[in-house]
Amino acid sequence: MKLNRFILFLLILPVLAQAQTSGNPIFPGWYADPEAIVFGKTYWIYPTYSAKYKEQVFMDAFSSKDLITWKKHERIIDTASVKWANKAMWAPSITQKDGKYYLFFGANDIQSDNELGGIGVAVADKPEGPFKDLLGKPLIDKFHNKAQPIDQFVFKDKDGQYYLIYGGWSHCNIAKLNKDFTGFEKFSDGSTFKEITPEGYVEGSFMFIRNGKYYFMWSEGGWTGPDYSVAYAVADSPMGPFKRIGKILKQDPEVATGAGHHSVIHDAKKDLWYIVYHRRPLGEKDGNHRVTCIDLMTFDKDGLINPVKITKEGVKKNKL
Template sequence: MKLSHFSLLIFLVFPSFAQAQTSGNPLFPGWYADPEGIIFGKTYWIYPTYSAKYKEQVFMDAFSSADLITWKKHERIIDTAAIKWAKKAMWAPSITQKDGKYYLFFGANDIQSDQEIGGIGVAVADRPEGPYKDHLGKPLIDKFYNKAQPIDQFVFKDKDNQYYLIYGGWSHCNIAKLNKDFTGFVPYTDGSTFKEITPEGYVEGPFMFIRNGKYYFMWSEGGWTGPDYSVAYAIADSPLGPFKRIGKILKQDPAMATGAGHHSIIHDAKKERYYIVYHRRPLGETDGNHRVTCMEEMHFDKDGLIIPVQLTKEGVKKNKL
């Protein structure tokens, strides 16, 4: 592509001006992981984990953007002062909007058994940026069902407006039907509440979306502190599966970054663009908590399979909703 004399001059004198048409990776400064990306109205939002030692991981920030390029930080939208039962390790937020309210699901305390206090909670606010208050005054899930650690929750809205909570660590994943006010669950017709949908290779970090009537189920594999953290997926005709693993679509690039995983998907339905929001570890970093939030555009082949995503420094192009 040829540059006009004026464009060439701008590029040479103001190189940052020319680069401002892409987001760059990471999207914003600071150690942030497990990002959930979503669109509310005409604004993109990202809700990440504040990546620090568990005893310091006691609050969450959020980020908003009108164009994917410039991000505004909303500090401490929720913290352990608002969630009395949460003492540490607040992480992996997932958010949805329902009946004019915003519901933020989160994990806290990293419980290792049914005897500990903690698990998955839900908070509510009138605005995307909060402030959020405890919806229940206690965890929504505080026990191990089907051996799934109650962490890494994702709230999924199906085509029939039924909301599900998909969650689980320790290589087990459950799906449960949320009731109308998100205070509990509705049993399935067989009487069960938590159905296991764990595919081969699943470790944690579930995410689900619908495309062309198919349910794409995605998750993270490997250890979150290691270089081989990655994202794989499956496709089914129902949110309950069965899900047969297809393959990895996001992994480390030794020339770019390591530990690329725990992602979410943003879908611009009008322009039919898909973005994968994820965290990765800068090259040379050895601290497990030193993770940054990044974004790439995600594409599909003619058969609807996800084309493996390449890690970039450029990120994504400007896109106003």
């Protein structure tokens, strides 16, 4: 009898071990450009629905208490509630302010100042929405400093000031959001959009603060190719100047390709850092076949980010 129980234990041991890690991808479906964030005791991920541009007319969100089990929140926003958007809803970025949740998103993939689209902002009372268009028009609808208005990231500085960092086509801008997120305040020199493009920048900006330093991260390479990757720079201010340090996330031909367009979350109590990103499963040829994954991100003694090892296992269970 004891022998049978021992054999049974050995059989279920791999299942128990697997249940303690997230696995990659962390939830099913084609999803890209994930922004991960913590609200209270819950992890949230807001990705792009990865499909043909004309099918990208909504966004889903996912929540988890432990990084293992994820709940899907369907259609937190769609083009029915954003009258000026009709396709290519991309790269959501979210923040909480004064009891409201503000979701910044790109739409329509505009190619010039003569088209309707750009970066919008929506608002909701809960992180799962439903989100409604705040302005009834794009927040940014022009190419400033040659930056395509996509891939926005809302960043809260130490002094409470909110910034929007964004840009495609190898140009990145930073702009100072006003208090109700309906527009922008000017910088002291009278400008509204400051270019902070580091060497190698393509798209997918993200920023965080660690030990008083500003870490600015972005994606490089073509998003449909295997060499899509993430690099970073460090500065003493969100305005830079940012000097490129190097790549920290890229493909592993034995695991997955096209690892890029990421975000970072931090468990401050345990000082654990996670990178959430998309990648393409091996053998997939469709550019839109991207999945959302998570892996551990660490630093060396000098505060530089160690190269991330992309895994099939993901990360261990972690409740906040």
